[in-house]
Amino acid sequence: MDNANVTRRDFLYVATTAVVGVGATVSLWPFIDQMNPAADTLALKEVEFDLAPVVAGQIVTIEWQKKPVFIRRRTAEEIQAAEQTPLSELKDPQTDQARVQKPEWLILVATCTHLGCVPSNQLKGDYGGWLCPCHGSHYDTSGRIRKGPAPQNLAVPPYAFLSDTKVLIGAAPKPAAQANHG
């Protein structure tokens, strides 16, 4: 067999093998992608909530992305307590301003950062916020961990105000709409 023949034959075999390989690899994708969240799950990525019925001091729990979320309309005292806490007293230091867009509205993912229980709305704990009944983590009126085994503050989900009375949870706020705090 002369060299030219070998090259032609090899090219055909290489090309065929390559095309089979490409086909097989591309065919894999639907089998992998089907495990990603389906369209109906993704449709609940963002949830709109009407704030108008919520009165001062009230805490509402809603579901967002299969997780519980607290929406709390804070009283003036609660806001003051949150803003005036010295950072040195915090296990996970964060200013209150960094955790809210409008001081009146505190929106948090209601999952204790210790082992995932939902902190109690009825038991405010020692700092006026929430007490997690599972292992005794105390959160303050900004949802920050003050006492107990939880390592971090309650998480703040992405959210954006659509108006004074409507908030969209799950959407990052547009830069122009975001109020800048200290």
Add this chain to the structure above:
Amino acid sequence: MPRITALLALLAAVGFAGLVYAAEEAEDAEHEAKHPEPQQWSWSGPFGHFDRQQLQRGYQVYKEVCAACHGLRLVAFRNLGEPGGPEFSAAQVKALAAAVQVNALDDKGETIQRPATPADRFPSPYPNELAARAANNGALPPDLSVIAKARHGGADYIHALLVGYSDPPAGFQLLPGLSYNPYFETHQIAMPPPLASDGQVTWPDGNPAATKDQMAKDVAAFLTWAAEPKMEERKVLGVQVMIFLAALSGLLFFAYKRVWRDVDH
């Protein structure tokens, strides 16, 4: 010898096709329903796709004429904005959804109504089958989500049925409360003609006249989409796959010839 084999294979293939065709067609003849006249649909064939305007008109017909009795519970409002369908804008989808009330629970656990969001599915007009039958003289208006696939003839059938109401022939025993329609199995159907007159639905400017025939076609198209929202994606991918496989089979054929070139066989 191979030619005869190929011929016999072709014969067997034809026989097989006849088998499958027989399984479809034989039952049609026995139903005695009149065969619906085939229409020209924009989505026919491997390269077909829906006409967006038609789907939007059809949606309006569904909403204003059919939705009073027929649910569409497998379709979500967000589907109205997704590619391959009526493709309403995001704002339109939100508005169309908000115009519809769906069930929810208040904090006392009682059922209330709230405006739908795009994530919600279309509500059914009746809470359950018993209520549906009670409101319709014992007949159950079927949910229309997959009706285009659940009836032999699909869109052709839906269109023919909707425009096919006529006076019964002489001597036909029409039961009270039913209407004569030769395209329906037993020729008498519990649904009174839903498209009673031209102009029953007012479409936006730039659309064809809302004749009964046009409304029937458009709602048949809409229901075809509702049953198969992935049809366009399926056909587009299909063309790509077939081209790829044709090319690959060509390569493999030549590779086969090359491998076997020096062997008597």
Add this chain to the structure above:
Amino acid sequence: MHGTHSYKPTTGFTKWLDSRLPIIRLVDETLMQFPTPKNLNYWFTFGGILTFMLGVQIISGIVLAMHYVPHEAMAFDSVERIMRDVNYGWLLRYMHSNGASMFFIAVYIHIFRGLYYGSYKAPREVLWLLGILIYVLMMATGFLGYTLPWGQMSFWGATVITNFFSAIPLIGESITQWLWGSFAVDNATLQRFFSLHYLLPFVIAGVVVLHIWALHVPGNNNPLGIDVKGPADTVPFHPYYTVKDGFALVVFVLFFSWFIFFDPNMLGHSDNYIPANRLVTPKHIVPEWYYLPLYAILRAVPDKLFGVILMFGAIFVWAFLPWLDTSRVRSARFRPIFKQLFWILMVVILILGYLGAQTADDKNVVVPWLGLELPIGKLLLARLCTLYYFIHFLVLTPLVGVIETPLPTPESISKAVLAKNGGGVAAVPLAKAAE
């Protein structure tokens, strides 16, 4: 005949592995070096196609099972959710539903190839019996799978088929209720059918391993039906048949893809898009096309029990073929009378299949497409065809083997190939790649 060339591991790793689990050796000897008759035609590619289809059904089935809910309140909707919301769900579903039909098309071609070329005859009887077992398991799996979408045909097909067992005298009713887990086809039935539908394909895979093992003992049959006499008659499986099977497979997948992408519901029944309703029986219960000939045989018999027995008998009669066929010659190529009988049987099976789709009355037969009405009732024709079907196996096959004068068979495969190609120097196969 086993490979004369042995696998020799060369690297440190392959030597280490070979002395502990000789799996590479196994693959090399059974799939690459394996001496295969060089005259196999395309009818012989369907075994490979079937293996591929089994893989397709298992993989697509497993991913579908991640989304399907086997409860009567949610089954139909979960399938629709797969079609609408799961990423590529529509593709996976149509792949699986049309894949079942493709699986059966391939298995029928594969079986009829065996019938034509005498692949069932000694020493391949066990291979043949394992094949029948696989076919029966496939029928069961297909039946179980079709109930899962819980449409009208799912439900009523399940009702009809499970009612077969009530034909058994004395214990029939108890067995049927035990199968159902209830007083009728019910949620309990659906849930266990899902479990069994998931299980059986792996049983099939196990029997397929035995089937291929049983094949490799004597080696493949070939269109001439004569034994391999020596190395001149064979070529190594790789690359000769890997490339040929690969080509045939891609053409088959092209055919398969046509259904998936352009006519995915053509082989199904529109009634199965109506959610199951136990209070309304569809006017016309039709099984999937691959059951139609057997369904016709079942309905041809007026007695319930005898109809069921005859239907199962129609499958089991194939198991006796190695002993019913008295001919010393394997391939129909050299058996002129048997060849005619083969094609007549094919036609009879097609007619039975057509009749299986008809409504259960005794009107005259109408020829499809032509709309021509024949002067014979459907029931009579079904009975005649059923009678002929059993006569073919039980009477004609043994008889023909004795009275027929077969054509002279070639001395060997290589001689036959040479004669076909006009004589001349026998060419040598491509030199193998570096050992």
